[in-house]
Structures are given as structure tokens and as C-alpha cells.
Amino acid sequence: MSLGLLWWFLRHANLADVWDQVRRANALFLLLGLLFVVATYWARAVRWQHMLTPIGPTLFRSTFRATMIGFAALGVLPARAGDVLRPYLLARQEGLSVTATMATIVMERVLDLVAVLLLLSVYVFGFADQDTMSARALRSIEVSAAIAAGIAAVLLVLLWTLASHPERIGTLTLSATRILPAAVGRRLAYLASRFSSGLVVTRRPREFVLTALWSLPIWLLGAGEIWAVTRAFGMALPFPGSFLIQALLVIGVAVPTPGGVGSFHEAYRFGMTSFFGAPNAGAVAAAIMVHALSFGPVILAGLLFMAQDGLTIGRLRSLAESDAARGAVTNS
Numbered sequence: 001m002s003l004g005l006l007w008w009f010l011r012h013a014n015l016a017d018v019w020d021q022v023r024r025a026n027a028l029f030l031l032l033g034l035l036f037v038v039a040t041y042w043a044r045a046v047r048w049q050h051m052l053t054p055i056g057p058t059l060f061r062s063t064f065r066a067t068m069i070g071f072a073a074l075g076v077l078p079a080r081a082g083d084v085l086r087p088y089l090l091a092r093q094e095g096l097s098v099t100a101t102m103a104t105i106v107m108e109r110v111l112d113l114v115a116v117l118l119l120l121s122v123y124v125f126g127f128a129d130q131d132t133m134s135a136r137a138l139r140s141i142e143v144s145a146a147i148a149a150g151i152a153a154v155l156l157v158l159l160w161t162l163a164s165h166p167e168r169i170g171t172l173t174l175s176a177t178r179i180l181p182a183a184v185g186r187r188l189a190y191l192a193s194r195f196s197s198g199l200v201v202t203r204r205p206r207e208f209v210l211t212a213l214w215s216l217p218i219w220l221l222g223a224g225e226i227w228a229v230t231r232a233f234g235m236a237l238p239f240p241g242s243f244l245i246q247a248l249l250v251i252g253v254a255v256p257t258p259g260g261v262g263s264f265h266e267a268y269r270f271g272m273t274s275f276f277g278a279p280n281a282g283a284v285a286a287a288i289m290v291h292a293l294s295f296g297p298v299i300l301a302g303l304l305f306m307a308q309d310g311l312t313i314g315r316l317r318s319l320a321e322s323d324a325a326r327g328a329v330t331n332s
Helices: 002-010 015-023 027-052 060-076 084-092 098-126 135-164 166-176 182-197 205-230 243-251 263-275 280-308 313-321 325-330
Strands: none
Touching: 002 263, 002 280, 015 280, 027 060, 027 098, 027 205, 027 280, 060 084, 060 280, 060 313, 084 098, 084 313, 098 135, 098 243, 135 205, 205 243, 205 280, 243 263, 263 280, 280 313
């Protein structure tokens, strides 16, 4: 799939022009983009540590290392294996419940969606240039954002409900599994209760607000990387415009390929050429660089931390493919 998406991305590109764009890119803006990337992962680790507070104490060092290894796995392994491996590795290192720790990843993704949609709304309703964007395109973005916002609201309510009554969730699950063997039903009910306990931060207003607020700087930093790299290639992109490109990239990385290869690139190229009038060669070159900065540093750091912990890509792949991480949940 990745090769097909890359072919689609490059199908109209003049590779000589693309290479020329890369050679002439502004190094200072690229460096600024790299700094934004580093700050993004630092902020992600801080937010995750706040989410984990009700479950148990964690060291920032451990949280940061697990974050980098998990996102490195997202960049090199398919099926979003990093979203399973990241909480599994941290829980085992810090002595936390694996099931409850995995629940924080679900909450993290919902908060990410809310933050991306909020920033997209800021652009669409406050900064979108209707002289350069057709009414039809603007309307399609508004409708898509409204649908996604509705889904995000439902997910937030569901998370709060799960967190508010962990015992009831376990009882309800037990009732729903009457057709299963008694031991299996009890185990599923126990896991459901532990999973909901990982969402307990939603019942603590101060911690939840602090966690939610951290989502905005994370995605503002991500938008900063997009803006800086785009400027490095001499293309006009107002900073709020990066909120739109960022939303498109979120869709791109949702495609189940390692690191969103191909789909990420095409999402950026499509957004820049369709909504901001960028030349195709410049958009292709910048897309390659945005992807390289978004995934390259975290993969390198993740590999370093993995080597220090005696882990390898093969070991992580085995964990993901054999469901060892998932199976460990049954012991937590």
C-alpha cells in the first residue's frame, strides 16, 4: 500500500525540480521546524504523565522514553503497533496496570482529535481567505469538521461515563457475557473495570483540565513545524493556515501504513496545492521534508532508547504480532 500511495504522490512531480527545491530550502527555518518537533514530544510526555497521575506515580524520564519508543514504533511498524507497545512498556517499567495505562492512550487520542478540530475551527471561521478558497471547498471543510466534532463529543461523554462508574462497567460487562464460560466472563468484567479506572482523570476537574489544556500547545507546536518547513521552501502559508494542513495530515497518518508513508505526503501536497496555490514541485519537496522531520528524529531517538533497554525492532514486531503486549493485559 505504501508504494502505491508514494506513486500517487509522485505521479505528476518533476523529480529534478523537487531536488532543486530541497537544495535551496532555508536551513534556519528547517532548524526551527526541528525544534518544534522536539518540543512537541516533550509536551506529549508531560501530558501523558498528567494522565497517569491517578493510576500511579511515574518518572518523567520513563514516560519520555516510552513515548519516543512508542512513536518510533508507529513510524516503522504497521497497524499502529506503537499505540499498544507504548503503554505496555511504561506499565511494565513503572509497575502500573497495563490495562489502565492503555486506557490513557484512548483518552489521549480523543483529546488530540478535539485539539485538532478546535484549531481547524479557528482557521475556518476566523482566518480562511474566501478569495482564494472556493465556497464549495470551505463548505466541505466545515461539514467534515462538524461531523468529526460530533464524534469527538460522543467519545468524550463515553470516556466520562466509563470513568465515572468502573464497578458498574464491570458488572454490565459481566451481564453481557452470560453466554461465555463463567471464568471468561469474570475476566472480561475485571478488565473492563480496570480499563475504566485508567480514565479516572476525567473525574478530577483540575487534572483533567490541565491534561486537556496541554493538548493545545502540543498541536500548536505541530502546526509550527508545518509552518516553518513550508516557509523554508518559500511558499506562502499563514500560521493559522497550518491548522488546516495539520488536520489533513491527521487524516493522512490514519492510513495503516508505517509512518503514514505516501498518505502523509499526499495529504500535505493536496492541501498546499488545493487551498494555498503552492506549486506542485515545492509542495512535494516540502511534504518530504515535513515527513522526515516529523518521523526521523523520533525514530532515531526511539532506536537509541531501545538499544539502551536491550530492545530491537524485531523484538517490538514480535510483541505486536504475537499479541504479547495485549496478552499481558490479562495479567494486569
